[in-house]
Amino acid sequence: MPRGDGRLNHDLMPDEKGPQDACGVFGIYAPGEEVSKLTYFGLYALQHRGQESAGIATSNGDKILVFKDMGLVSQVFDEGALEALTGHIALGHARYSTTGASVWANAQPTLGPTAHGTVALGHNGNLTNTQELIDLLIEREGAARRLDLKGGKCTDTAVLTALLGSDREDTLAEVAMELLPHVRGAFSLAFMDETKLYAARDPQGVRPLMLGKLPSGGWVVASENPALDIVGAEFVREIEPGEFVVIDEDGVHSSRFAPADPKNCVFEYVYLARPDTTMNGRSVNAARLEMGRTLAREHPVEADLVMPTPESGTPAAIGYAQASGIPFGQGLTKNSYVGRTFIQPSQTLRKLGIRLKLNPLREVIEGKRLIVVDDSIVRGNTQRAIVKMLRDAGAAEIHVRISSPPVQWPCFYGIDFATRSELAAVNKTLEEIRLDLGADTLGYISTEGMIAATQQSQDRLCTACFTGDYPIEPPVDARHLLMSQTGEVSQ
Incomplete structure (x- = not known):
């Protein structure tokens, strides 16, 4: 895979496969802004974290639209596609597969029904207890009927998406706070429903996740701070390990689903992150x-x-x-x-x-x-x-x-x-x-x-x-x- 920021040294030999990171995530809550275009440029700044597929979901408060395809961000989206993605909330994702096949069906954001609407989810990282989560889903629903568990087509992200929609009464925030303590591994998540943007980071904070604020008052979450810079957002802070954030018309609301036990990936400093990123x-x-x-x-x-x-x-x-x-x-x-x-x-x-x-x-x-x-x-x-x-x-x-x-x-x-x-x-x-x-x-x-x-x-x-x-x-x-x-x- 080509690195989006030009770091080609591990892609020089046709059969050489160097270190690849799972994904880049970008989310924005900004009434009055062209959120789909801001998300496009945010993903452009995160292209080095994933080059297999790209996707953007938007919401106008009533319904979620999503456009995703295989390829680089600049290959997937054009002016027409971005113009059609209207709303004031957006979620973007650039993917490199570490679980599940590199196929369109596994491109993110993933979508799923919830008790009160729809959830769109983007994930950077890799879970270590996916089978336990599948068992939990089967226990809740009787069968994992929404998942194709054969042929390497199922991703840990698809399992998370299904679990977030498996409760038929509670709000998405309530479901997330109940689910996240059961999730193991590395996960920097950005997800949304029709009215809110959410973010969460695993208790070890293995992968980075940043919070920024736009001059207009809107909020942005992104895997690395250059994605904040490119859209003109001011870096506020890193999402803390074990933290769950809800962003709506009243601003940012923070909860803790697990104690922080920081174990940041040292390879982010060695290779994965952009050199103009700041972590910790x-x-x-x-x-x-x-x-x-x-x-x-x-x-x-x-x-x-x-x-x-x-x-x-x-x-x-x-x-x-x-x-x-x-x-x-x-x-x-x-x-x-x-x-x-x-x-x-x-x-x-x-x-x-x-x-x-x-x-x-x-x-x-x-x-x-x-x-x-x-x-x-x-x-x-x-x-x-x-x-x-x-x-x-x-x-x-x-x-x-x-x-x-x-x-x-x-x-x-x-x-x-x-x-x-x-x-x-x-x-x-x-x-x-x-x-x-x-x-x-x-x-x-x-x-x-x-x-x-x-x-x-x-x-x-x-x-x-x-x-x-x-x-x-x-x-x-x-x-x-x-x-x-x-x-x-x-x-």
């Missing part, structure tokens, strides 16, 4: 710069040039150059207009596929000792291809530096990491990984160095993909995902 008072760009500086202190090497793998490696590469005193430069040029290609290449073309998106600047590279900085290594295919490309362009030495520790464990909270058996760093020494990549040297930042760069305490972060320390119990059927090449299972 820490600029993501500043964190990535500091990761690069730390990397230079932990893994120094004599070289002529520090260069990034475009573009997510850029802040860390700048930080490495600052701390090392070695000049920073761009050794690879990127084609900004390359998106996902649906043309299946032959094996010969597949080997050349990386050149579609990156090409070396030979005059910069030739004869130079290079430090190549990237944010992470998942399977290693992309890094291996880049090292070869740089060698072919005449690089004298290639020193790979990674601004996160080795990824060794799958994520159950909304990042589509590979199983342990597919991860490049599992059951391999640093030297074995280096040889596999073809680099002269290889260095990863330490876990302690990465955490320090976020300026968050370790006990407030989820580092499971690096350490195997899961703050929320993984799904009971996930044993095969935790197995390494040797059959080792995390205890």
